[in-house]
Amino acid sequence: MSVTIDLQRFLARRSFVELSARERAHALLDKGSGKELVGPFDRQHSVWLEMQNIVPQEDDGVVVIHGRMDGKPAVVVAIEGAFQGGSMGEVAGQKIVCALELAKRDHERGIPTRPVLLLETGGVRLQEANLGLAVIAEIHAAIIALRPYVPVVAVIAGLVGCFGGMSLAAALCSHLILTRQARLGMNGPEVIEQEAGIAEMDAGDKRLVWSLIGGEQRAAVGLIDDLVEDDAEAVAHAVRAAFQARRPVQHRSEQVDFFLERLAAIDPEQVKDGAALRALWGKGEVK
Amino acid sequence: MDVLNFTYPGETRVSHRAHVGVVGSGDLEILLEPSPDGAAHVRVRTSVDGYAPIWRKVLDRFFSRYKGCVSIEINDFGATPGMVMLRLQQAVEEQGQ
Numbered sequence: 001m002s003v004t005i006d007l008q009r010f011l012a013r014r015s016f017v018e019l020s021a022r023e024r025a026h027a028l029l030d031k032g033s034g035k036e037l038v039g040p041f042d043r044q045h046s047v048w049l050e051m052q053n054i055v056p057q058e059d060d061g062v063v064v065i066h067g068r069m070d071g072k073p074a075v076v077v078a079i080e081g082a083f084q085g086g087s088m089g090e091v092a093g094q095k096i097v098c099a100l101e102l103a104k105r106d107h108e109r110g111i112p113t114r115p116v117l118l119l120e121t122g123g124v125r126l127q128e129a130n131l132g133l134a135v136i137a138e139i140h141a142a143i144i145a146l147r148p149y150v151p152v153v154a155v156i157a158g159l160v161g162c163f164g165g166m167s168l169a170a171a172l173c174s175h176l177i178l179t180r181q182a183r184l185g186m187n188g189p190e191v192i193e194q195e196a197g198i199a200e201m202d203a204g205d206k207r208l209v210w211s212l213i214g215g216e217q218r219a220a221v222g223l224i225d226d227l228v229e230d231d232a233e234a235v236a237h238a239v240r241a242a243f244q245a246r247r248p249v250q251h252r253s254e255q256v257d258f259f260l261e262r263l264a265a266i267d268p269e270q271v272k273d274g275a276a277l278r279a280l281w282g283k284g285e286v287k
Numbered sequence: 288m289d290v291l292n293f294t295y296p297g298e299t300r301v302s303h304r305a306h307v308g309v310v311g312s313g314d315l316e317i318l319l320e321p322s323p324d325g326a327a328h329v330r331v332r333t334s335v336d337g338y339a340p341i342w343r344k345v346l347d348r349f350f351s352r353y354k355g356c357v358s359i360e361i362n363d364f365g366a367t368p369g370m371v372m373l374r375l376q377q378a379v380e381e382q383g384q
């Protein structure tokens with residue numbers, strides 16, 4: 001799953017990473033088909049941030065666009081990583097839950113709505129504490145409820161990456177697409193450095209960080225489905241292809257024994273870096 | 288966080304609204320929509336305290352050229368005056384489309 005760089009194409013590409021959440025969502029849908037649901041003018045911002053002297057954003061950092069993909073109905077939920085690190089507060093999370101639940105209702109009524117999540121988030125919004133945690137649990141439940149009907153496709157493009165409770169949401173999705181710029185993990189490197197010391201993790205060492213939790217590494221050890229170039233067209237193509245593909249017989253989260261065996265095979269004294277994990281897990285084919 | 292309010296005289300009616308920017312570091316979000324009366328109203332929420340005189344100057348300059356009857360809401364996360372002016376111009380441009 002390595003990425004070869006065609007220089008002409010690379011220069012001609014339109015970066016997906018550099019797009020705002022709203023632009024990303026529209027870039028995945030058929031041109032001109034997207035209509036925003038609960039947009040900024042509906043002013044569903046967080047009431048909790050202002051109480052803590054933090055400037056809110058009117059869409060609370062989550063953009064929900066309903067439109068068409070290859071002519072089929074689709075809903076794209078994009079998290080804006082630039083606002084509060086894409087953190088999940090009450091409103092932001094609830095917008096994701098509602099989008100997923102409405103997609104499920106569509107399927108129950110025979111409308112084949114395709115759900116896509118563009119995850120760019122550090123996880124729970126600490127200022128909203130339990131409300132954020134609760135809504136992340138609801139997102140997990142909504143993904144699990146929806147995925148028997150249709151693949152739930154997630155993209156992590158970077159540069160924020162996807163962490164904390166939302167990394168679990170990513171792992172629950174049917175199809176996971178990353179760029180090499182993306183990172184996916186439970187604790188972010190800064191948190192690990194702070195909690196376990198710089199000897200355990202030097203968060204300033206980007207090569208080290210990406211060798212452990214970057215998109216290329218995650219692809220090499222079989223924890224994601226697609227590694228794509230930072231190109232809006234390539235991401236849109238991968239998302240569309242994910243809906244054409246046969247649904248996974250078993251989601252990763254259902255392969256408990258397989259992953260328990262994998263974890264049991266790790267000797268922490270031996271597997272100390274990304275390369276060692278690749279050697280051990282290889283391109284772990286999903287059963 | 289400071290909350291600031293400004294009012295300017297407006298001349299031309301506008302019919303559309305526009306949304307630009309994000310509340311990210313060094314950036315700001317602007318919501319621009321038709322004003323309920325014949326004036327222009329600006330409400331600023333900014334993460335940087337104590338800069339009301341600078342906001343006044345930036346907005347004075349903006350409304351010395353722009354005469355739309357608009358309600359503008361700004362959610363600012365430490366944008367420089369230059370950035371604020373660019374986003375205001377972008378909002379007016381989007382509104383006109």
